[in-house]
Structure formats: structure tokens, C-alpha cells
Amino acid sequence: MNDREAPGNDHGSEVQLKQLYQEVILDHYRKPRNKGVIEASTHQLTLNNPLCGDIVELQLVVNNGRIVDAAFEGSGCSISQASASMMTERLKGRPVDSALALDQTFTRMLHGDEAAAADEDLGDLRALAGVSRFPVRIKCALLAWNCLEELVGPGS
């Protein structure tokens, strides 16, 4: 047990902040991957968080049950934009079923599930595990994933 990270402890908040704003997240925020427009996308959807103004437009090319290409457009906080950038990297070439399974793992990680956070299938996305300590920011991290669910999830 690490008493320096006791809840409400000043030092604990700083540690949590450093976990939230890891270099890899800031890198995706400042140099987003797969940002742009896919002319021949088969699926696209824009969602926003009306309270904070984050916007993500997800575009997919889905062929025979496989996501062959993924890109996004958008603006907003580092968490929403980094999550979208990292997500598109992990989606390319992935069967839709597997993408939705990844969505489940990612969502569980954001709600503090440590087993989910250890899943290597998440790649860079594991850097977003720190969001679980900031409940108001979970919706930022999930914005791009909500697009994915609406585009190819059950009931889409």
C-alpha cells in the first residue's frame, strides 16, 4: 500500500495528473494519427459532448466485416482527441467483431477494471487508464468509441 497516494492527498492528485497526461497522450493530441477525410468511407458519424464542446467525426471503410480503413476529424480536449487518434490506429485491419470487443475492454478499463487495463490488445490506449480517476473526463475518452458503436455496434 502506497500511502503517498491516499485519496485527497495533494501529492496523490499530482501523481494522478501525471498519469492522466502521459507523453503518449500529448503526442497523439498534438500529432494526431489518421486525422483527415476518407473520400470513400462507407460509414461516418459526428458526435459531440454538448457540455464541453468536444467533437469527433469517425469515418470507416468496412469491407466484408472488416474495418479496412479508419480516420477521424474533430476538435476538443487532449483526452477526446488522443483517444480518437489511438483508436483509429487500433481499428485498421480489424474485424468488426474484434473492434467491438476492443471497445468493451477499453470501456471497462475507463471504469477502473485493472484486468482490462492490462490487455495488450489496447496498445497505446492503455495510457488512457488514468482517466478512470477523473470521472468527469470518461465521456471525453469515450466520444470516438461512441461513434464506433453507433456505426457498427449492435443495433447499428
Add this chain to the structure above:
Amino acid sequence: MIRKALDVERIRNDFPILNREIHGQPLVYLDNAASSQKPAAVVAAVSGYFLNSHANVHRGAHHLSVEATDAYESARAVVADFIGGRTKELIFTRGTTESINLVANSWGGANLEAGDEILLTLMEHHSNLVPWQLVAARTGAKLRFAGLTPDGRLDLEDLAARIGPRTRLVALTHVSNTLGVVNPVAEVAGLAHAGGALCLVDGAQAAPHLDVDVVEIGCDFYAFSGHKMCGPTGIGALWARKELLEEMPPWQGGGEMISEVHLEHSTWAAVPHKFEAGTPSVGDAVGLGAAVRYLSKVGLEAIHAHELNLTEYALERLTELDGFELFGPREGRVGVISFRFGDIHAHDLATILDARGIAIRAGHHCNQPLMRHLGVDATARASLYLYNTRAEIDALVEGLHAARTLFGGFA
């Protein structure tokens, strides 16, 4: 005349919440434009009312009902007096939003015809925009918008030029909740009247901070909220000229607002009760009365002077920071400070500052059209009130330094 400076330390003792720690740090509350904190006197007035004097108002012949009615109506008198209005011209509502909806539905519904125009400005809060969109859709009236100057003030010439023969109402905010500018509402009211229109002023960001006098302004409607001026949530007021209120139809029906009720028709109570259907929020009205007494005792002039002084200090310190960009003019403004800081998004700034106990607002501030006009999706906003100190501004500046460090500088 000797102007007494605010004894801020003493004032802070009146607000128990200011002793709280957030994430192990003393609370630095800089989100006053969203809602202010409450002095113990206001909470005591509300609780004292419910513990000792509560019954329904304007109904019973019994003693407690008389006491409750007295408490409610004396709150009306003190709140009306606070903004320079007469008691019978003050309607209690849930807040600014409901006050403006009342005018839009009652006055707008009865007076607007297809082709009539309502003139707003580009800096209106959604609460002084959406109600007009709704009534325009119903009546065929059109919305017009006065623009802003490049430094973020109301463009008065543009506003004057947009008042035409079909303009029925000019509705604008007294103080911008994003740009921090104080609009020349008396001049606008004069322009509106000269053009044969009425003038509504949204006072949500002004009544808590300025010595408002509706007669001096010369407007026809003035709307404000209790919770931004040390009062409870869920209570606010609409002041309007008595002649207008007498002509306007009720907008909600029920008990309290009637004189005689028959099966097929009814007659209305006299103003202001014609506009207060149902049992009112008596405890909250009593709380607003106590808030107004508190603010008056401290003195609006002293509060305003303190805030101007603190705003000047804040802007001096903040504009020294590399990457700090202020929205709205540098001079002639009040303590609503909207800004951008390098490439750190407002939402990230709010999280980082919160970890240090500092509460600011991040987002569009219910000002989406203005955000579009400014070309941003969100701003960070620090807003000041009577209990804020220079030390808290210093904490904000340190917090911004820490944010920049955490982000490894700016891209």
C-alpha cells in the same frame, strides 16, 4: 466621501464553504459567473423560515400563513428595491431563464406578428436567445442580431442601424458572461424607445455586481437570478413596468394567479400575482431577500470597486504569461475573464486546476453562437466575486504554470 475598502477576510468568514479543501488544497472558487457561494446568513434565513414560519402563502386565515405571506412579500419588496423597482412590478420566477421565457410567451405571444422583428446581440446567453427562437417560430417574427466590435464590445452603431420599423423588442445582456463587457444598456433602451420598440435587459451577470437601477436604465423588462448573487438556486425575478404587466396575459394558469374562477372562464389576480401560478418557492424567495440584504449591507459600490481592482491585478498577472490569450477587451470590463492558454484545451486546464483546488469553468458558457463568432470551441473562464483575493489570483497563475509544465511546454 471616504470610500471604505472591503474587509475581504471578514467577508470570507461569512461563507463557510470557503474553508473547504478540495483534493487536499484550499478551495479557490473562481466560477462565480456560473453560480456564487452562499453566506451563512442566507442559509439561516431559509432554514429559519422553514423551521419557524412555514405555511402556504396568500391562503390561510391562520397565523403561520400570515407570517409566511409577510416573509414572502417583504422579500419581494426588498428585492424590488435592490434594483430600483416598485414592489408590484417584481415577479418571482425560477431565475433569469424563466423570467425571459415569461416575457417571450406572455408579451411576445400577445404582441408579435409575422414579420415583426426582435433584435438581439451576438453575445447573448442561450437563455436570451432560445426563448425568442421559440416564440419567433410560433408567431412568424424574425430574429435580428447586432454585431460586435473587433475587441469584443457591443457595436452600438450596428445595433442602432438594425432598429427598423418592424422592431418590437431589443433584448440584450447587461454584462456578457463570456467577454466581461458591460453593455451601455441605458443608451440601448433609449435607441429602442426612439424606434418604437421595447427593451429587455438580461441582468444575470450584472445584478450580483453592479448597483442596478432599472429606472435610470430606462428599460422595460429586467431579468435576473438569485443563485449568482448569494441567494438560493431556483429563485430569480422579472421586473417590468406596471403598465406592461397589466396589459400582458398570464402565461401559466392555476391557483394564486386568479381572482374568480368559473367552469368556462376566469379572471386574473392583480399584478404581480397574475404571473405567479401555484404555490411559489417561498423559502427561496426569503433566501433571495436575505442575499439582497447581505449584499446591500456590504455595499454594491464597495463590491464593484473590489472586483475592478482584483480584475486589474488578475489581468496584469495573467497577460504576462506566454501563451495567455484574453477574450474580450483589456479595459473597461468586469471580473469575467475568458481565456485560452497555449494549446492546452480549456477542459484540460479545468482538470489540472481542479487538482489544485481551483474551480474555473471550461466550455462554451451557454454562448455557442458567440464561440463560433470568436472561432473557438471552448474557452476557460475565471470569474470573480466579493470574496476572492489576490492570493487566489496568484494560485491561478501558479496553476497555469503547472499546466504548462505538465504539457511539456506548448507545441
